[in-house]
Amino acid sequence: MTASRDFQWSEVVIQPPEDHFSMTELRRSLADAARRLQPGARVAVAVGSRGIARLAEVVGEVVATLGEAGARPVLVPAMGSHGGATSAGQADVLRGLGICAEEVGAELDASMDVRLVGRLRSGLPVFLSSAALDCDAVVPVNRVKPHTDFRGDVESGLTKMLTIGLGKEVGASALHRAGFRAFGTVLPEAAALVLGALQVPFGVALVEDTWHRLAHAEVVPGHAIVEGDHRLLQEAWEHFGRLPFDELDVLLVKEMGKTVSGSGMDPNVTGRFPDLLLPAATRVGNLAVLDLRTDAGGNAIGVGAADVVTERLRDKVDWAYTYANARASKVLSGARLPLAAASDEEAFELCLGSVVGQWADGPRAVAMSNTLEVTHLAVSANLVEPAVEAGYQVVGEDLRADFSSAGELRAIGGLRFFGTIDSLGRDAPGGRS
Numbered sequence: 001m002t003a004s005r006d007f008q009w010s011e012v013v014i015q016p017p018e019d020h021f022s023m024t025e026l027r028r029s030l031a032d033a034a035r036r037l038q039p040g041a042r043v044a045v046a047v048g049s050r051g052i053a054r055l056a057e058v059v060g061e062v063v064a065t066l067g068e069a070g071a072r073p074v075l076v077p078a079m080g081s082h083g084g085a086t087s088a089g090q091a092d093v094l095r096g097l098g099i100c101a102e103e104v105g106a107e108l109d110a111s112m113d114v115r116l117v118g119r120l121r122s123g124l125p126v127f128l129s130s131a132a133l134d135c136d137a138v139v140p141v142n143r144v145k146p147h148t149d150f151r152g153d154v155e156s157g158l159t160k161m162l163t164i165g166l167g168k169e170v171g172a173s174a175l176h177r178a179g180f181r182a183f184g185t186v187l188p189e190a191a192a193l194v195l196g197a198l199q200v201p202f203g204v205a206l207v208e209d210t211w212h213r214l215a216h217a218e219v220v221p222g223h224a225i226v227e228g229d230h231r232l233l234q235e236a237w238e239h240f241g242r243l244p245f246d247e248l249d250v251l252l253v254k255e256m257g258k259t260v261s262g263s264g265m266d267p268n269v270t271g272r273f274p275d276l277l278l279p280a281a282t283r284v285g286n287l288a289v290l291d292l293r294t295d296a297g298g299n300a301i302g303v304g305a306a307d308v309v310t311e312r313l314r315d316k317v318d319w320a321y322t323y324a325n326a327r328a329s330k331v332l333s334g335a336r337l338p339l340a341a342a343s344d345e346e347a348f349e350l351c352l353g354s355v356v357g358q359w360a361d362g363p364r365a366v367a368m369s370n371t372l373e374v375t376h377l378a379v380s381a382n383l384v385e386p387a388v389e390a391g392y393q394v395v396g397e398d399l400r401a402d403f404s405s406a407g408e409l410r411a412i413g414g415l416r417f418f419g420t421i422d423s424l425g426r427d428a429p430g431g432r433s
Contacts, residue, residue, distance in 0.1 A: 004348045005403060007365070007380070011396035011413035012387045014375040016211040023054075023061065026204075029219040030065040033202045039070035041136040045106065046078035048165050049093045051259030051295065051372075052143045052206055053214045056098035059141055062204060063104045066139070073106040075099065076131045078140060078165030080172030081328035082258060083297060084321040087112055096295040097259070114170045117197040120186065124178055126163070126193045127171030133197065138166070140203040140225075144232040146240055148263040149274060149331070152184025156262070157229035158203040158220065163190040173328045180331075188226050195222065205232050210241040212372045241374035242269050243282045244390030245383060249363035250351045253289040254417050255370050256303065256313075257296030258325075263334065264302025265289065266371040272305035274334045286351035290344050290409065290417070292316040293370075301325040304336035307354075308347045314340045343407030344418070367401075367412055378412040
């Protein structure tokens with residue numbers, strides 16, 4: 001397979017500015033908000049399944065502040081059907097995110113039980129976690145960002161956590177019957193019912209920057225959650241990192257998973273939207289993904305957006321978890337299995353060999369770690385100029401992909417993939433990033 005080993009790459013990066021986020025300011029805002037709680041109140045801290053920057057630290061601050069105010073915090077997973085739609089699975093997801101009830105000093109109630117709290121004008125039922133309903137108050141903690149499947153005034157954020165996440169499998173599945181096309185109106189309407197059924201004194205909204213760092217954390221009053229999500233969504237779009245190319249022939253992604261994106265790989269980056277044909281900044285001809293992150297818990301939802309995966313990825317999939325997510329979202333295509341290549345090299349070769357068209361300067365290709373890490377790329381020589389125009393710096397040129405004898409992709413310049421190399425340049429067994 002000479003094409004993949006001889007393919008010429010350049011390594012490009014955008015260096016991050018100084019990090020100015022202050023956890024001290026968040027603590028102060030939390031303390032002010034928590035003072036309004038009744039002493040002894042049992043407060044659900046609702047947490048989802050995303051790999052959000054400093055999430056465990058933020059949740060720890062919320063729990064500590066509630067305790068200092070005299071409340072009794074309870075961790076409640078708010079992640080719809082994730083974790084295989086089981087109590088144990090959702091607790092495992094939290095642990096995988098570094099959130100352990102004993103360590104943060106809270107109870108844990110991961111029950112999947114729900115109760116009906118009302119119906120939308122369309123007749124669709126709205127269900128809520130019994131664990132949340134049995135508490136005196138609920139404090140959701142979530143990232144605000146563009147959604148992977150629809151556009152609306154509110155997308156991913158506190159509103160969606162309260163309506164979809166806290167609905168557990170039953171509630172998430174019920175609201176998804178409306179279809180993503182209707183979510184722009186369904187979520188605010190469902191939020192009105194939820195906020196009437198739960199006491200939500202405040203929520204904690206998080207916004208990340210282009211480098212997947214926490215850029216902003218805001219304590220949003222419960223009555224202003226929908227408005228706050230709308231306002232912060234605009235800020236999230238300003239920070240959102242995407243590829244600076246209109247069209248690619250090949251996109252090679254190291255890893256996917258629910259902690260990266262609700263769709264495994266963010267379609268706002270790949271252009272591969274699973275349901276609606278939303279406007280895409282980048283059009284991708286052939287897409288290969290090489291691995292499933294361990295912290296995805298086997299959930300490979302979104303794998304259907306790829307054209308090629310590896311046997312490594314395929315063998316890590318827990319299909320029960322993945323199908324549960326597909327059923328709840330009503331987007332079955334997200335669980336389809338693409339071509340499965342025996343190695344990383346074969347996956348890249350399949351994509352390169354299936355490019356349609358003729359170009360004097362060869363296929364346009366990008367390799368990246370995952371769809372969160374858009375500031376460090378390997379690009380084909382014909383994409384260096386547009387990358388530099390977009391603000392990237394070239395840190396390596398005339399590079400070749402480093403494949404092991406078994407076809408495992410170890411690195412492209414300083415962009416690490418799998419395995420390690422010892423001091424003598426030999427394959428080191430068992431090394432995997």
